[in-house]
Amino acid sequence: METEYINKFARLLVSYSIYAKNQEVISVEGGAAAEPLIAAVYDALLQVGAYPLVRMTPDHAALSFFARAHDHHLDHVPPFEIGLAKALDGSIRIMSSTNTRAMSAVDPAKQTRVAKARRPLRKIMLAKKWALTLFPTEAYAMDAEMSLPDFERFVISANFLDRANPVAEWNKLERMHQKLIARLKGADEIRIVGPDTDLRMSVKKRTFISSVATHNVPSGEIFTGPVEESVEGTIRYDFPVCEGGREIDGIRLVFRGGKVVEASAEKNEKYLLAMLDMDPGARRLGELGIGTNFGIQRFIKNILFDEKIGGTVHLALGESYPETGGVNKSALHWDMIKDLRRGGSLYVDGKLLQKNGRFVA
Numbered sequence: 001m002e003t004e005y006i007n008k009f010a011r012l013l014v015s016y017s018i019y020a021k022n023q024e025v026i027s028v029e030g031g032a033a034a035e036p037l038i039a040a041v042y043d044a045l046l047q048v049g050a051y052p053l054v055r056m057t058p059d060h061a062a063l064s065f066f067a068r069a070h071d072h073h074l075d076h077v078p079p080f081e082i083g084l085a086k087a088l089d090g091s092i093r094i095m096s097s098t099n100t101r102a103m104s105a106v107d108p109a110k111q112t113r114v115a116k117a118r119r120p121l122r123k124i125m126l127a128k129k130w131a132l133t134l135f136p137t138e139a140y141a142m143d144a145e146m147s148l149p150d151f152e153r154f155v156i157s158a159n160f161l162d163r164a165n166p167v168a169e170w171n172k173l174e175r176m177h178q179k180l181i182a183r184l185k186g187a188d189e190i191r192i193v194g195p196d197t198d199l200r201m202s203v204k205k206r207t208f209i210s211s212v213a214t215h216n217v218p219s220g221e222i223f224t225g226p227v228e229e230s231v232e233g234t235i236r237y238d239f240p241v242c243e244g245g246r247e248i249d250g251i252r253l254v255f256r257g258g259k260v261v262e263a264s265a266e267k268n269e270k271y272l273l274a275m276l277d278m279d280p281g282a283r284r285l286g287e288l289g290i291g292t293n294f295g296i297q298r299f300i301k302n303i304l305f306d307e308k309i310g311g312t313v314h315l316a317l318g319e320s321y322p323e324t325g326g327v328n329k330s331a332l333h334w335d336m337i338k339d340l341r342r343g344g345s346l347y348v349d350g351k352l353l354q355k356n357g358r359f360v361a
Contacts (some may be wrong), residue, residue: 001036001152002138008161009133010040014048016167017131017217018090022049025087026067026129030094030313031054034135037094053088059098074113077121086120090129095304100139103245104276108274109298111244115331116279119319132189133159133217134304143242151300156217158296170212170219175224177210177292181360182206187348190288192235192313196252199315200228202289205326216303220293220308225326226285229258235315238339240267242301248272252337259283260317276317281330287316288347290354304333311341311357 001009014020026045030038038054045052048106065073103111133142134155141151156162160169188204203224211219232255240249259361260283265272276282293309307314320326339344341357352360 001157002108003036003154004042005152005161006036006187007044008166009037010044012042012161012166012213013092013131013191014044014050014132014216016170017133017214018092018129020045020048020050020090020129023050025053027053027055027084027088027091028094029057029091030135031057031059031096031098033098033137033234034094034096037135041092041094050089051204052356059102060174063102063106063205065258066103069110074110075117077117080095081121082124085124088125088128090131091125092133094133094135096135096137097139098137100143100242101350105320108244108271109183112274112278114332115293120252125258126311126334130177130215131217132215132304134302140300140302143296146300154300155218158281158293158308159213160218160295173220173292174210174341176211177212180292181208182208183224183353184222184348189349190325190349191347191350192340192344194236194336194338194340195342196340197234197344199231199233199255201232201234202227203288207323209321209324216304216308218293218296218308220310221289221314222293223287223321223324225320225324225328226288227258228284228326228328231255231258231285235338237336239299239337240301240343241272241334241336242303243275243334244271246271247301253336255285274306275332275334278331278332280333281328282318284317284330285315286318286320286322286326286328286330286333287314287335289316290313299337307335307338309337309339311339311354313338313346314338320348 026205042052068127097168136152141148160166168192206224240247248268254262291312293308293311314335316335318330320328346354
């Protein structure tokens with residue numbers, strides 16, 4: 001990625017996404033492949049007077065961890081990590097995988113144990129300022145079926161870094177979100193209809209949140225937490241879930257009383273079922289999101305981008321975001337995407353809100 005865009009990216013993350021302030025302690029985490037962006041973020045944090053704490057991880061570290069970890073590594077978080085999390089004012093995490101399939105042979109039971117153990121740490125970090133982003137690598141480009149230069153341009157465009165003033169563009173999207181949220185104020189029932197899909201849920205007294213690159217970078221969605229026991233019906237997802245080095249494809253779920261009572265997948269079904277059995281909250285919905293970034297129009301096998309595709313909705317199994325009013329608890333938070341651009345519709349209290357991926361007046 002050209003230096004001009006790397007520096008623009010760093011300024012967006014520091015000054016807009018986490019609005020770092022003088023003398024705040026901000027951690028910057030990423031792999032070796034992200035070094036150009038990590039270095040630029042380090043400089044940008046110093047310029048605003050913050051204390052940068054850089055934590056670079058070798059690409060093989062996660063695989064080594066699961067191959068050699070003892071029980072205490074899997075089931076406990078060391079006190080120093082909890083202490084560090086509490087001491088931080090914010091964090092920036094930069095994904096930069098050089099092999100997105102490296103974890104595909106790891107025992108899912110081990111991954112489940114780690115997710116459960118690290119849930120308290122995750123809660124601490126989510127309560128502070130945080131940003132998650134991605135630095136382009138050959139691995140991500142191959143997943144997206146693009147050349148690396150084309151993928152770099154895709155990431156630049158998705159983050160509005162090719163615009164004269166990226167922050168102004170995110171503010172423009174925020175205004176659109178507020179109009180959409182106003183239309184949803186006081187709503188009760190959301191209904192999602194499409195091929196092999198008819199799913200209803202209540203959002204009564206729940207809050208819709210606007211997301212515009214202040215956490216996920218890029219962003220472009222509004223989201224809420226459905227009433228946990230209200231979800232009824234069937235949904236078939238159009239894209240695979242890419243998680244833990246695996247692709248879980250052809251997912252079909254049936255909900256009764258808010259709980260997944262039937263689940264199947266055409267690929268990696270065993271892994272899907274293992275995640276659903278992680279804990280009692282894993283079979284309930286923690287999030288309903290509506291993608292609004294129409295600058296992202298293709299699926300690239302990366303949820304950071306894919307859930308923002310304009311004209312899609314995503315439903316996350318597991319943990320709710322408390323700020324929405326959701327109360328579901330789980331170590332899982334898995335987003336699954338329904339593409340409404342392919343003959344789908346979204347209704348609010350019986351009135352059409354979106355058809356074939358486009359909002360209606």
